Amino acid sequence: MVTSGADSVERLSVRSYTAADLAAVLSLVADDRLTGQPETTPEMLAEALEGRSPVDGERWAELDTPHTEVACDETGRMLGVVSYATRRTDRAGLILWLHAGEDLGVARSLVERALSRLGRRTLYAFELPAALSLGLRGLPVRSRPATRKALEGAGFSSCRQWRYFHRILPRREDTGEIRTYPIAEVTVTSRPSGRRLRLREPDGALTGEAVVGEPVDGIGVLRWITIDPEHRGRGLGANLTEQCCTVLAARGAHEVITYLDEDALPGGREYDAAAASQLLEARGFDEVGRLSSFVRRP
Structure with missing residues (x-):
């Protein structure tokens, strides 16, 4: 009430x-x-x-x-x-x-x-x-x-905004072994606890990167994903997203959430919010909320 x-x-x-x-x-x-x-x-x-x-x-x-x-x-x-x-x-x-x-x-x-x-x-x-x-x-x-x-x-007035996405992962008992082509190397990260995925060209040049958090109560977090603009349009983002979900599923996750910064500059070299949104929606993520921070000047 x-x-x-x-x-x-x-x-x-x-x-x-x-x-x-x-x-x-x-x-x-x-x-x-x-x-x-x-x-x-x-x-x-x-x-x-x-x-x-x-x-x-x-x-x-x-x-x-x-x-x-x-x-x-x-x-x-x-x-x-x-x-x-x-x-x-x-x-x-x-x-x-x-x-x-x-x-x-x-x-x-x-x-x-x-x-x-x-x-x-x-x-x-x-x-x-x-x-x-x-x-x-x-x-x-x-x-x-x-x-x-x-x-x-x-x-107070709205200061910064994010979009909040959610995806259900198939359980192993429903689909058998979850498989995806492993295109990125996976290493452990401690801040925050989770895994870092790096996508490289044959010469070692970094072309994409993602970070996922250690699942909590079966819920994993896709904290960051980016593909170098020069290498977009090759399906790398979709494959890297699926590998992130596979890594989380292997760690016990059956749900994945992620946040997109609405104030990121469109077309920015490091991050493109519009492209990231399209990628997530194409990979089965649903937007379930809008988040906002606030500021009050004296």
Whole structure:
């Protein structure tokens, strides 16, 4: 239920998160879970509370320890949670994650609380991928309209956008041995944990590259894929994508997700969002959400 009345907000109280709030916070996070995301565990929540993440860990290391607070009604029932921090490098404030059951009054209360604590400075919201998910960066604006409205009502505007794709992989028991022609060399990568695939010409020149994350609960992440513009149009992208899926399937994945940066420059040498979108859709990926980060200037 979405509410916007002033009375509902006035009856809320906001306090610091405690260990007793664990189950309620996990329930709120689960209510907002997107297709292709694993269930958030207590271990994942602990990482987020400490300000750590397996994705973009270097950027998280630039933050002061996050403050996490919860909103409760007059009976003490927890209705929402927000986590925010200050970045040491430029003193910008960040609303890292927020879950309010898509109750507009609760979301507004939590946004206002973060603003009052962060002060008058440049503020960002949903800019970094938290440990609560598999690298999910940005707010899913289609499924989280109340949270988006609360941010925009507080003066935030959309800053950066991503498209979120998902694909179901066939299980080995359904198809037998999963096979694809291995065109790329595969090596282990640790930051983040997963595999790097490099596609080379006979002379050793690098023509394509992809990175996949270690599957979590049967869900793998295609973090990056690119083909050198001079070598496009030869089917290399399609074959490399299939090899990525095969590598993930061999590691236990039965679903794959990936994110496309909508703000990448079309035709850029390193990355072409339009070409990447066409490639993914041709290989069976479906778009299941649009993600957005937000900024608020003082």
